[in-house]
Amino acid sequence: MLTPAEEMGLSGMNLAGRVRRALHKVPEPELFGLLQRIEREAARRHLAYLRDGRPDVIRVMALPLTILPDQRSYVHFVALTLQNALKRIPDLYFQDPEVHEILRLLPEEEEWLRACWGPSHRDNNPVFGRLDAVVDFTSPMWKDSLRFVEPNLSGIGGLHLTPTCEHIVADVVLPALQARDPGLQLEVGQDIRELLMQEVSDHLEVVGRPARHVCFVEPKYAGSGPDEQEDLARYYHDHHGLKVMHADPAELTLRDDEVYYNGDPIDLAYRDYAVADLNDLRREGVDVEPMRALFRQNRVISSIGAELDQKSLWEVLTDPRFTRKYFSSDERQVFRRHVLWTRLVSDRETLLPDGRTGGLLEYVRQEQESLVLKPNRDYGGHNVLIGPLLNESEWAAAVDRALADGERWVAQQLASIPVSLFPVAGPDGSVDGEPFHVVMGFAPSKYGLAIVGRASQKQVVNIAQRGGMCAVMVGRAPGRLYGPSAASGIVLSEPEA
Numbered sequence: 409m410l411t412p413a414e415e416m417g418l419s420g421m422n423l424a425g426r427v428r429r430a431l432h433k434v435p436e437p438e439l440f441g442l443l444q445r446i447e448r449e450a451a452r453r454h455l456a457y458l459r460d461g462r463p464d465v466i467r468v469m470a471l472p473l474t475i476l477p478d479q480r481s482y483v484h485f486v487a488l489t490l491q492n493a494l495k496r497i498p499d500l501y502f503q504d505p506e507v508h509e510i511l512r513l514l515p516e517e518e519e520w521l522r523a524c525w526g527p528s529h530r531d532n533n534p535v536f537g538r539l540d541a542v543v544d545f546t547s548p549m550w551k552d553s554l555r556f557v558e559p560n561l562s563g564i565g566g567l568h569l570t571p572t573c574e575h576i577v578a579d580v581v582l583p584a585l586q587a588r589d590p591g592l593q594l595e596v597g598q599d600i601r602e603l604l605m606q607e608v609s610d611h612l613e614v615v616g617r618p619a620r621h622v623c624f625v626e627p628k629y630a631g632s633g634p635d636e637q638e639d640l641a642r643y644y645h646d647h648h649g650l651k652v653m654h655a656d657p658a659e660l661t662l663r664d665d666e667v668y669y670n671g672d673p674i675d676l677a678y679r680d681y682a683v684a685d686l687n688d689l690r691r692e693g694v695d696v697e698p699m700r701a702l703f704r705q706n707r708v709i710s711s712i713g714a715e716l717d718q719k720s721l722w723e724v725l726t727d728p729r730f731t732r733k734y735f736s737s738d739e740r741q742v743f744r745r746h747v748l749w750t751r752l753v754s755d756r757e758t759l760l761p762d763g764r765t766g767g768l769l770e771y772v773r774q775e776q777e778s779l780v781l782k783p784n785r786d787y788g789g790h791n792v793l794i795g796p797l798l799n800e801s802e803w804a805a806a807v808d809r810a811l812a813d814g815e816r817w818v819a820q821q822l823a824s825i826p827v828s829l830f831p832v833a834g835p836d837g838s839v840d841g842e843p844f845h846v847v848m849g850f851a852p853s854k855y856g857l858a859i860v861g862r863a864s865q866k867q868v869v870n871i872a873q874r875g876g877m878c879a880v881m882v883g884r885a886p887g888r889l890y891g892p893s894a895a896s897g898i899v900l901s902e903p904e905a
Contacts, residue, residue, distance in 0.1 A: 410548075413549075413551050414549070416476060416478055418548055419476060420474065420476050420546045420550060422885065423476065425546075426592060427474055427592065427883070428471065430584075430588040430589040431470070431471055431581075431585060433588040433589075434584050439470075440838070440839050442470060442584060443831065444833065446468050446470055446581070447465070447467075450465050450468050451465045453572050456635045458635045464874075466569065466876060466877055467875075467876030467877070468577065469844070469876050469877065469879075471581075471878070472577050472581065472594060473879070473880045474545065474883045475545050475597075475859070476883065476884075476885055477882060477884075479550065480857060482551065483543070483857060484850075484856065484857035486554065486746055487539050487850040487857060488853075489739060490556060490559075491535060493725065494721060497721065498521065498530075498713040498716060499530065500734055502522075506730070507724055507730060510723050510724060511721065513716070520683045520686075520700065521712055521713075523704065524700065524703040525712055526706075529713060532615075533711050533713050534611045534710060535711060536564070536607050536709050536851070536853065537559060537560055537710060537717075539556055539850050539851075539852070540849050541554060541557055541849075542554075542557065542847055542848070543555070544826040553824070554745075554746050555746060555747070555748050557748060557820075557823060558722070558782075559719075562714040562717060563681065563682070563710075566636075566851075566860045569636060569860075569877060570877070571596070573861075573877040574597065574880075578594075578595075582594060582881075594882070595881060597857075597858060597882055601643055601644070603856055606855045607709060608622060608709065611676060611709060615676075615706060617675040619650060620672075620675050621653060621672045621673060622644070622650060622651070622674075622678065623654065623669055623674045624640065624654040624677075624678050624679075625655055625681055626654055626680040627681065640654075641654060651672070653669050655669045657686060657694060657698070657699050679699075679708050679709070681699070683712075719782055719784050719785070719820070720750065720752050720784050722747055722748060722750035722818075722820070726744075726749050748823055749761045749820065749821045750818050751768055752784065752817070753768070753811055754769070755811070756768050761778075768819075769807075769811070772807055772819045776795040779819050779821065781806055781820075782818050782820060783816075784815065784816045785815065789868040825847060825867060826845070826846050827843045827845055828846050828863070830842060830863065842865070844863040844864060844865055845863065845865070847862050848862075849861075849862070859880040860877075861877060861878040861880045863876045863877070
């Protein structure tokens, strides 16, 4: 008989099929018009990525992806388990030399961490991050397909982009789908802006500060990256009556242990700035002591502990040397099932994916077809090398470069990235279905889970690499599943709308 997880996956497949069938019933001229309207709405609602100071409108995929409430609950549990484990890593960094070596920071970064991490952070470590993953919610084995690729523990993009994308699809596409299938029930997911605001409110209460002034600290004049801050400030003002400022670190001042921006005291900062970038500013003559004070007083989300954000965190969670000492059996089960095997590239012995202990470098050279090479601390999808896409000599050269690079690289199991067909408008008014790779970003908190959906025709899926966004909407299972057994074949029954 079907297991509950298999039945749920097949229900997810039924729901996704129902959405796709409804979209296929939309006449091509109307669908072309919907695609044009989506593009206009994306521009009007400022769904943009800055490239050399100029806004580039982000593509929004017209077909909503779907998730069942029970699937969302399971992913929330897994993502929250991972995030809570990662919050404890700073103490392991200080007490375990082997963890310290895997997550080694530059001396000036470590000085900030040692100076600013204290008992208040250990008791209340505010991290609002996004954990990137692949998952196929339409597969009977959907739980096994959930594999986490890397953490992003601070300054995550998508706070304005994600809910805006979801509401564009809900406003433009959903009415057309429901006109063809009136029984189709889809709704937008939890708003990532609201989850962040709940974390802000909770932490203001913890540190005993009033909810007066929250400052988004960002590279304000960089001219590249998601263009979200003004829209976020407007949203929080309109919905919460909160004055949200956005400032460059150079615009902050420190007086009597209070940090100010334009004369207003900052109660809490949400940062899109790493300590390495702050040190670059310091070398240019910028006074970064206001940021250090905010970190030390535990008034930054994400906290100073998020400086350990790097892909090699997954080595700590996938090596039994550490997991048996520092994590519970329930946590270890989550890690084994859902975290991709990841190792810093070096010439050493380690536990390999097949359970054997062997030479890491030899394994990486031989297992090109099943591995990816990534810079350990880079982001934006830069320089990610997928083994099967390179020839043998290119892979060998890449391994040699990774081994010699002082910035350090990781080797990671190659995840199976789901592919979905999305309608794409042609220049002649036609609409064709084209395949796109899809990855998810999960932003968990104790209040819920926000989902950042991204799609690209490249296997490295990232908005910085000109990927698009897709709305992940919550739906009801369309009908009961009937089947004598998984082995003898499954018969699906779906009521007509």
